[in-house]
Every structure is written in C-alpha cells, then in structure tokens.
Amino acid sequence: MSTPPGGDLTRLTAAETAEVIASGQASAVEVTRAHLDRIAAVDGAVHAFLHVDEAGAIAQAEAVDAAVADRATTTGALAGVPLALKDVLVTRGVPTTAGSRILEGWIPPYDATVTSRLRAAGLVMIGKTNMDEFAMGSSTEHSAYGPTHNPWDLGRIPGGSGGGSAAAVAAFEAPLAVGTDTGGSIRQPASVTGTVGVKPTYGGVSRYGLVAFSSSLDQAGPCARTVLDAALLHEAMAGHDPLDSTSIDAPVPPVVEAARQADVRGLRIGVVRELAGEGYEQGVQERFDEAVALLQELGATVSEVSCPHFAYALPAYYLIAPSEASSNLARFDSVRYGLRVGDDGGNSLEQVMSLTRAAGFGPEVKRRIILGTFALSSGYYDAYYGQAQKVRTLITRDFTAAFETVDVLVSPASPGVAFPLGAKLDDPLAMYRQDLATIPSNLYGGPAMSLPVGLSEGLPVGLQVMAPTMRDDLLYRVGGALEAALQDRWGGTLLSLAPELPTRQSPAPHPEV
Amino acid sequence: MPEITREQVAHLARLSRLALDESELDAMASQLGVILGAVAQISEVTDAADVPPTTHAVPVENVTRPDVVVPSLDRDEVLAGAPAAEDGRFRVPRILDAE
Amino acid sequence: MTDAVPYAQALAEFEPVIGLETHVELGTASKMFCGCDTSFGAEPNTHTCPVCLGLPGALPVVNALAIESTVRIGLALHCDIARWCRFARKNYFYPDMPKNFQTSQYDEPLCTDGYLDVDVPQADGTVEVVRVPIERVHLEEDTGKSLHVGGATGRIHGASHSLVDYNRAGIPLVEIVTKPVVGTGALPAEVAKAYVTELRDVLRGLGVSDVRMEQGSLRCDVNVSLNRPGEEWGTRSETKNVNSLRSVERAVRSEVERQAGRLRSGQRIVQETRHFHEDSGLSTSGRSKEEATDYRYFPEPDLVPIAPDEAWVAELRAALPEAPSVRRKKLTEELGLSVLDSQAMVNAGVLDAVLATVEAGAPAAEARNWWLGHLAQAANARGVDAADLPIRPEQVARVVALVAAGSLTAGLARQVVDGVLAGEGDPDDVVAARGLAVVSDEGALGAAVDEALAAQPATADKVRAGKVAAVGALVGAVMKSTRGQADASVVRRLLLERLGVPE
Ligand SMILES: [Mg+2]
Numbered sequence A: 001m002s003t004p005p006g007g008d009l010t011r012l013t014a015a016e017t018a019e020v021i022a023s024g025q026a027s028a029v030e031v032t033r034a035h036l037d038r039i040a041a042v043d044g045a046v047h048a049f050l051h052v053d054e055a056g057a058i059a060q061a062e063a064v065d066a067a068v069a070d071r072a073t074t075t076g077a078l079a080g081v082p083l084a085l086k087d088v089l090v091t092r093g094v095p096t097t098a099g100s101r102i103l104e105g106w107i108p109p110y111d112a113t114v115t116s117r118l119r120a121a122g123l124v125m126i127g128k129t130n131m132d133e134f135a136m137g138s139s140t141e142h143s144a145y146g147p148t149h150n151p152w153d154l155g156r157i158p159g160g161s162g163g164g165s166a167a168a169v170a171a172f173e174a175p176l177a178v179g180t181d182t183g184g185s186i187r188q189p190a191s192v193t194g195t196v197g198v199k200p201t202y203g204g205v206s207r208y209g210l211v212a213f214s215s216s217l218d219q220a221g222p223c224a225r226t227v228l229d230a231a232l233l234h235e236a237m238a239g240h241d242p243l244d245s246t247s248i249d250a251p252v253p254p255v256v257e258a259a260r261q262a263d264v265r266g267l268r269i270g271v272v273r274e275l276a277g278e279g280y281e282q283g284v285q286e287r288f289d290e291a292v293a294l295l296q297e298l299g300a301t302v303s304e305v306s307c308p309h310f311a312y313a314l315p316a317y318y319l320i321a322p323s324e325a326s327s328n329l330a331r332f333d334s335v336r337y338g339l340r341v342g343d344d345g346g347n348s349l350e351q352v353m354s355l356t357r358a359a360g361f362g363p364e365v366k367r368r369i370i371l372g373t374f375a376l377s378s379g380y381y382d383a384y385y386g387q388a389q390k391v392r393t394l395i396t397r398d399f400t401a402a403f404e405t406v407d408v409l410v411s412p413a414s415p416g417v418a419f420p421l422g423a424k425l426d427d428p429l430a431m432y433r434q435d436l437a438t439i440p441s442n443l444y445g446g447p448a449m450s451l452p453v454g455l456s457e458g459l460p461v462g463l464q465v466m467a468p469t470m471r472d473d474l475l476y477r478v479g480g481a482l483e484a485a486l487q488d489r490w491g492g493t494l495l496s497l498a499p500e501l502p503t504r505q506s507p508a509p510h511p512e513v
Numbered sequence B: 001m002p003e004i005t006r007e008q009v010a011h012l013a014r015l016s017r018l019a020l021d022e023s024e025l026d027a028m029a030s031q032l033g034v035i036l037g038a039v040a041q042i043s044e045v046t047d048a049a050d051v052p053p054t055t056h057a058v059p060v061e062n063v064t065r066p067d068v069v070v071p072s073l074d075r076d077e078v079l080a081g082a083p084a085a086e087d088g089r090f091r092v093p094r095i096l097d098a099e
Numbered sequence C: 001m002t003d004a005v006p007y008a009q010a011l012a013e014f015e016p017v018i019g020l021e022t023h024v025e026l027g028t029a030s031k032m033f034c035g036c037d038t039s040f041g042a043e044p045n046t047h048t049c050p051v052c053l054g055l056p057g058a059l060p061v062v063n064a065l066a067i068e069s070t071v072r073i074g075l076a077l078h079c080d081i082a083r084w085c086r087f088a089r090k091n092y093f094y095p096d097m098p099k100n101f102q103t104s105q106y107d108e109p110l111c112t113d114g115y116l117d118v119d120v121p122q123a124d125g126t127v128e129v130v131r132v133p134i135e136r137v138h139l140e141e142d143t144g145k146s147l148h149v150g151g152a153t154g155r156i157h158g159a160s161h162s163l164v165d166y167n168r169a170g171i172p173l174v175e176i177v178t179k180p181v182v183g184t185g186a187l188p189a190e191v192a193k194a195y196v197t198e199l200r201d202v203l204r205g206l207g208v209s210d211v212r213m214e215q216g217s218l219r220c221d222v223n224v225s226l227n228r229p230g231e232e233w234g235t236r237s238e239t240k241n242v243n244s245l246r247s248v249e250r251a252v253r254s255e256v257e258r259q260a261g262r263l264r265s266g267q268r269i270v271q272e273t274r275h276f277h278e279d280s281g282l283s284t285s286g287r288s289k290e291e292a293t294d295y296r297y298f299p300e301p302d303l304v305p306i307a308p309d310e311a312w313v314a315e316l317r318a319a320l321p322e323a324p325s326v327r328r329k330k331l332t333e334e335l336g337l338s339v340l341d342s343q344a345m346v347n348a349g350v351l352d353a354v355l356a357t358v359e360a361g362a363p364a365a366e367a368r369n370w371w372l373g374h375l376a377q378a379a380n381a382r383g384v385d386a387a388d389l390p391i392r393p394e395q396v397a398r399v400v401a402l403v404a405a406g407s408l409t410a411g412l413a414r415q416v417v418d419g420v421l422a423g424e425g426d427p428d429d430v431v432a433a434r435g436l437a438v439v440s441d442e443g444a445l446g447a448a449v450d451e452a453l454a455a456q457p458a459t460a461d462k463v464r465a466g467k468v469a470a471v472g473a474l475v476g477a478v479m480k481s482t483r484g485q486a487d488a489s490v491v492r493r494l495l496l497e498r499l500g501v502p503e
C-alpha cells in the first residue's frame, strides 16, 4: 500500500481502496469525495458520465463507514469502493437513459439485479456512464448526449458502446465500472483505453434490469484498471438470478482466486489464425505477438488454431442483434414511460408513436430497427435471421473443436487503436468491423477478456483471451500472469503512462442568485 | 447486392412505427442495401451445411417459477413515469385514425 | 347491403365450415411471467410490475402452474404433448400490450392434434355426439384493457382518447384452436355452442380456470365459411368478441345468414375480422382496409425451451378427472334422471351445473329444479345462460341444505339465491346480512300469532268451531307479518294451541 493520508485516493486500485477503507486509513466518504472531485475536474473534458449521483453516493458511503465502525457488521471485499454504472442498467430513483433521447428524464421504479447486488455489497454508485444509444455502436459517438473522449487523446474515441465506463476508469474517475457486452462493448473500449474489461459467460451475470439490446447476446461485466480488480467486481456481480431465466444456476467460477494465482505454466494457448492479418493494424499485431511470446516465456504452450467460421461472425451478428433489437425496442412507444411527441389532440396513437420513435431514436438505432424488422419479416426470415442462427451453431462448433486442443484462445481485442472522433461515423460497415474479434465469443456465449499489452502510436493495444463457457477463471489466470509480467517490464501500469488530463477546479459556489 | 427499395423501407418503417421523412427513406434504402450485401455472405456456409440453428447460447431447459404472488409496484410510482395519466390509468391519444 | 338469408334456408343451400379459437385465462394466483396478483376487479394498474408493464430491462420467468395447466388441458383434449417447445414473440404494436410483442407460441405449441366429443341436441329431440378436432393448445399472455373516452358509449370509434389499465396484462392465457369443423350440416351454430359449452365444462372440471365468459376469462373467436355442395371451401370470416354461450350460437347463425345473402347475390366474401355486438346479435366489419400484418415471429430469447418430462406428463394424465361426458353419463344413470330430463338440461346448458350441485350434496330433483326453475328465470331476465350466472353449484347445494335443515323456507331460499346472484357473497353471508333465517322461536312468534288472532276474530271462531282448514289464512297472516321468516309448522301449532283445537 503506497498511500499515506493525503495521497491521491483516486489512484488506488479497487482492492487497495477497499483495504484503505476497511482498515480505517480513509473513510468511504473521503474516497467518494475524492472521486466526485476528480469527476468535477476532468469530466468536462472526458464526458464519461451522463449523471452523477452525488447525494446518493455520499449517503451510501456513510452507510459503509457506519458498518465499518460497527465491528459487528462484516463488510464485503469491495465495501466503500466507488462504482460507475453504464447507463443501460436501471437504477431505482436515479435517471436511466441508455444513451437515448427517448428515455430522457425517466426515473426507474426498480433496480437491476446487478445494481442491487453491488449496492448490497457496499459499492458506492457514483453515477451513470455514457454509451452509444441502446449500446449500438463502437465509439460512443451514437450517444444522444454527445460523445465520450478517450483519456489518452481527447480527440479520439473511447470505444463503444461502453466508452463511458472504460473512460471513467481510465481517467481515474472511478476505480470500477460496469459495462455490457453484446458484440464487444466491454472489451473493445477496454482495448482502446488501456483498461481491463471482461465479458463473462452468457448467463453468468443477471440481465434483469439491463435495458435489452440483443437478449441472446447481452451480458454485463466488469471494467477495471487491473485484472484482480476486475475479478473482484466480477465475483460481486455474478451468480444465479431467478429473475433471469437464462441465468446459469451454478457457482461463480473462482475468478478472484485465479487472478491471484496468475499462473499460466502448462496452460495451452491457441492463437486464432482468422483473427489476424487483413484489417488488423501493424502496431496492434506487433504488441499482440510480443504478448504471446511473453506468455510462452511464462510457461504456456502456444499453438495456432483455426476457427474457419469466425469470418462469418460479423455478418451473423449484424442480423441477429438488430433482429432482436427491433423487437426489444418496440416497447419505447410513448405510452408508459419516456418521450412523447406529437400528442396534439389531432394525431392518433399510431402517429404519436411513430413521431415519438422518429424523434427519440438516433440514426444508428433506426438503421438497426429497420434492418432487424427486415431480417425477421415473412419471406426473409429463413434467408437472414434463420441463416444467422445457423452460423451461430458453426461458430460454437469452432470453439468446441478448438477447446479440445487448447485451454484458451487469444487474439487482438480490437483491430486498431482508438481512431479520431468522427472518422467512421459515415461508414457503418467500417464501424461494425471494430468488433471483428470480439463478436465470436458473444455468439458462442463463452467468456472473454481484454487487457492492455502496450502502446501503438502512443495509444493502448488490448489482447483478448477467450475461454470455454463457465471457465471465466481461465481468463483471469492468463490476464493476471500477463499483467504482472508486463508491469514488471513497464515499471508500473500502462495507465501511469497516460498523459495528464486538463483539469478544471470545481467552481466555487456563487452567493448571488 | 440485394436491392432494397424505398417502398420496402417505407413498409418496414410503418411496421416498426418510425415516421421517417423522404430523405431518411432514401438514405436508409441505400445503407440497407450495402449492409445486406455485406451480410449476404453467410449463405456461403449455411446453404451447404445442414446445421441446426442456435437460439440460446447456453443450453438450459425448463426454467420456471412457482405460482406465488409477489407484491406489485406502487401505482403512483408507476404512473409518475408516464407521459400522461388519468384516473389511475395511462392516457393515450385516440387509438383509431379519424375517419 | 344484401338481405340475409334465413338460417335454415341458408344451410339448405350452402355447406358450413366452422372453426373456433378459444382464449381461456388460467386461474393461477400470479401472472404468466411475473408474480403480480391475477385477481379480478382490483383498482386499475395496482397489479403491475416492471415485467408486466414492459419496463426497460425487465425479464419474464414462466409460471410453472401455467405450464402444468396447459398440459392438463391438452391431455383432457386428447392432444399430443410436445417433447420440446419454445415460446415465440409475436410482434405488433398495440397500446394494451406493454412490450409491443405478445409472448406466445408459434410453430411449437405445447399440445397438438386432439379432439373433443360434444353432445349436440338435434331438431328431432335426440342428442347426437359430434367429434370436434383440435388443432393446437398453446400458452400465451393476456393484454391490458383500454377504456375509450369521449366517444359514444365507450366505443373505440369516435373516442377522443383512451385510458389503459395493465392489471390483466400478462395473465396466462391458453389458446385452444379447432381444426376446421365440417359436416355440421344444418346445425353449425348448435355445434359451436355445444363445443364451447363442453369445453367450458372440461376446463371447469380440471379446475384450471373459472371460465367466466362475462368476466372475459373465456372468450371465443368464431370462424365461418360457406360453400355450395361439391365446391371448395369458401373464404372465411373471423368474428371476435363473442363473450357468452348464446352469443357463440348467435354469431355463427348471423354470419351464416349474412354470408349466404352475399353469396346468393353473387358477391364475394371478404377475408376479414368482424366484431360481434351482444346487443344486436350482429357483427360489423372490423377493418375496412385489410392491413398487411407481419408478426415477425421468432423464438423468445429471454425464455429457455420447455421440455415436459414424459413421466411427469404420464402422472398428469393418470390424475385427470373424469371427462364431463363420462361423469354425466354415469351420474344420470346412477341418479336415474330420465333421458328426457337430461336432454332438457343439455338444451339449457345446465347439465354440468346440475350434476356439480348433486356432487356438492343436493338431491338430484332439488338441483334440477333450481337450475331449470328459478335460476333459468334469472338467467333469462339477464339475457345470459344459466350456467353463466354468478353462482356456483356448491352455493346452490348449500341453499338446498339450508332448506332441508329447516333454516330457510322455499321463499327465503329464493331470496338467498338472488342475494348470491347480486354479488352479496355465499348463501350464509346473504342469510346473515339480510337476516333471512327462519324464526321458529315460540316466544318471538307469539306476538305475531296473537296479532293475527286479534285481527281476524271471525276466522278464529271458524277454527274453534272445528273448521281446522281455515287456520291457513291465519298462518298466512303470520308469515306475512314476519316477512316469510317464520317456521310455518310452528306457527300452525301455536295458533291451534291458542285456539284450543287439537291437531
Ligand atoms: Mg392468441
């Protein structure tokens, strides 16, 4: 522990923060205040947050402090640690927009299971993070509330859709954040912001209260600065939930133990042949190759593995996800919650619904609704949605075959480093290709992680580890080992190399009205 | 490249309750054509192979709950989020078009 | 507008093909996919939660009892039970449907290929058994209810706006679809009614629903088409909103008459949805322009497949109650009800109710008299079928028991039944609330007896003189002054005692 009283509480890992609080070196309220101050100082430039719940956070931190003071109460492993929640998870009494105009001002009357579990574990929810509208995007530029900026270079994208969560963690606004990953929305932002992001096994974390994008693919997971922190959050949020029928009724894999073990000796690692080459930037490929070599040095056996159907993952995804989305987003109809436009006494309900949805959804969401409506419509279903579900089977078979010879698969997490804001906005296909490497795990359902393995052109590069379903622990074994070895080489974390952000003193309260 | 007509997009927009204007319909038609062209390649593999579709990533069956009543939400809280409410109900514009 | 052709005439000229889609709200305690209470009549929107309101992020979980009930219905209808099936989303926008898709079943229903044998009263007074083939039985969820404001008589047409209540949204709904029923000859309407009656009895026997048509827990859509003998089936119409047994019959009848009228004058039948109006007994076209509906069904990703265990299905099959038809036959034989009598009960649609009343402890004759007598009159006055009256066979049996015990007179018993029909609760509640118990306490009756004697001295003298039959007038006076609550035999004894006349 390297933080004397008066040190910067925002620079601690989550594990360290919890220890500082549990041992009484700092109160949860002090920790929370430090992060709220940091948000006030840098979030004007980063725009990771859509809503900061200062009062709620302080109240929760006070409750943790009371529990710590009361020796009789046992507090969780992350009690008092500030947490940022992607704005796609509903929070009772705290606005939830999913990055969309159509939900502006909506105050949910209930908590997502993830929200209530983390609250119960003593994490302090400090705010809701920015995202591509309804998690549709790879740059957070499709947020209705303006883009988030990459803390490494404010002119670049932080990845998406969970760019806000990744940027909040990278900018030291919160040690932990929750993201959701439908096609890479945790891992690709982690990759381009130099943070750790994990998509757990589908069904490992409850989806109850997660505003649905694509139900068969969506999965919430941890965003952190270290592998151990990610494991701690993973363990706190995962586990069976009777409110989610697709939730797996089995013990959470031993992720924290695996992160601490951080040992790859004897582990068989497969490099996916199809997730390399054309479309992958040279610097990304170089950092990836170096990391693989390092894993070999650490005692892993590395071989190349072919997953021939991965090439079809992207097109299959862009049929399945929009199809499910077109149905999931039908509920935003101006009747029970959210925006209503055109209710002038003259328009019929159908007109009001259509006007509301036209005004409330952004262009990417509309594009996917139309695409999904098309792919499901009679006469096209078999050719599109039906075929895409078959590709899903083929991809699962690729994974199953690969895991007969290796324990985990690795690839670059993202084909490139963070690109400049606006660079791909007019080219949906180019944007979609950001998720080339991450999508296969979503279609298969297995867990996958991105962790930082170095810089290219001064920007972070992420490596992806993919494991069999319910073997989330393997991600952490690999991640923990690789992180330790890399930090030895770097002499610290990759994020310590990030440029300082411009800060703004929080404005003094003005006495005049 | 599959040709998606503006009329088709207009029909899809109607089905999905999106009031798109003329220029949006045009733009959407051409973008959809491009996207569908790019995704059409999946038939290369699925046409040849006799594979069952996968609808659920994790093969679980028979997940049910017992028939037990649990408390409902407070109605005031429910209606507080509604664009319009009247007499404990959600108020909506007239359902049928004026004749 | 063409003239309708009278029913019998229409069926002499055309062959009918009918089909019935019946929706049954299951009587589970909680909703299909959430734990909200299903009880009827609560304040609007008080039985709602994130799931049944379709709030962002909410997810469904299947009610186990709803699956069990559906399988039992399928078994009772002699269906095959699916080894493996999934729910599907049926996508269309409607304000009563919170998610704007209905979680239903599509190409993988829980039960398929069954039948139901129904008793159809024939014109010659006999009863014939008709086998109605069942296509499928599947499970889905009900919608909410809209109240239409600002138009004429709460109709959707002309309303300025509507108010939505989601208490019924998400109630488990079983849809039972027949295959096309052919060969009903001159009796398509009678077969349709007999089918729904029998189906209702089956469902009631299973205890899976309260099958109250007037509360909407059993609803019918009626499909009808006509063709000339030897020709292909005609275009069918689908009449919705048929919400009583007699309306089922009327809806088929009026549609046969309407279609025959069109066909005879060379017009086409439009494939359309029609709405039935209880008041006129006629239907009107539901949609002027046929809207292209495309439900974009796909397997519900938020629910996992249902794979009923074979041993469990076998257990459910073994534990099924006797079919109403079998039970009826057995009971009528056991009780010795004459064939003619049971036919009268079939015609009135009350045989099942009578038998249930007998099973609840009433003597057969009493049960029959109630259902063909006072209750039939009450039903007639309300324009409903007796079996649809808001009284249960057990309640009728209780009234019979109270009469037998001397706690009620025949007149009081009718008042108690009327109280039950008025929604005042069980017979004992009505007796207590209305103070209808027979008074046999001699002290309490003494004053009324003395009063009667004082009021009719001439009659009293006649009795004293030996004309004992004249005491009836005095008894009547006492009964009147006690509003029928006196025990007549006690009154008679007291009067004779007072007059010094030996019995
Ligand atoms: Mg239906």
Ligand SMILES: [Zn+2]
Binding pocket: C031, C034, C035, C036, C047, C048, C049, C050, C051, C052, C053, C170
């Ligand atoms: Zn509910």
